[in-house]
Amino acid sequence: MKLNKNLLFPLGIFFLLFACGDNSSMKGDQFYSEGQYEEAIMAYASYLEKRPGNVKALYNKGRAHEELDEFKEAEKSFKAALAEEPKNIQVLLSLSNLYHRNGNPELALMYADNAVEISGAPSMAYFLKARSMHRIGNVKEAMREYNAAIKMSPKNGQYFYYRGLLYAATDDMAKACSDFKLAEENGFEEARESIRKYCK
DSSP states (O other): OOOOHHHHOOOTTTSOOOOOOSHHHHHHHHHHHTTOHHHHHHHHHHHHHHOTTOHHHHHHHHHHHHHTTOHHHHHHHHHHHHHHOTTOHHHHHHHHHHHHHTTOHHHHHHHHHHHHTSTTOOHHHHHHHHHHHHHHTOHHHHHHHHHHHHHHOTTOHHHHHHHHHHHHHTTOHHHHHHHHHHHHHTTOTTHHHHHHHHOO
């Protein structure tokens, strides 16, 4: 089942393009920023003909494929980038997010877990690990990772929203409603529907 990418993981702010230096790659970046993803892919491909192992271009090409919902092509580009830099957190989290979107929480967990193990991992790594655990049904571990993500980024409404869903799934509606309200207060508008549904 393909998941709604806009609802689950609006990560555009976090998953930024790497800036590349070559002219053809800079054209790719420009095309991407203008929403011309097919043109961006061609520009990155041209750049990669001369520099086949360039992590930035491989990653950016994967992001452009992802915007076009081209899962296999995005996966291929991200994995090629990861082969060059196995501890690149940005690539690991993009793979985790990609597998979430395509209904494979086990693989999503593997890449998020690898990211968490890297020193200096951002809160998003813990959040994606929590989402994986949540979807697999490991409530205790999911809660622990949501808590870690929220501790690191206490103003991220998305984190509160999904922790609220976990509380709701375990029938702890007082804590669920508290989290939904915190999610809304911190700008995660999707929480409003859950407040109407669950909170009186």
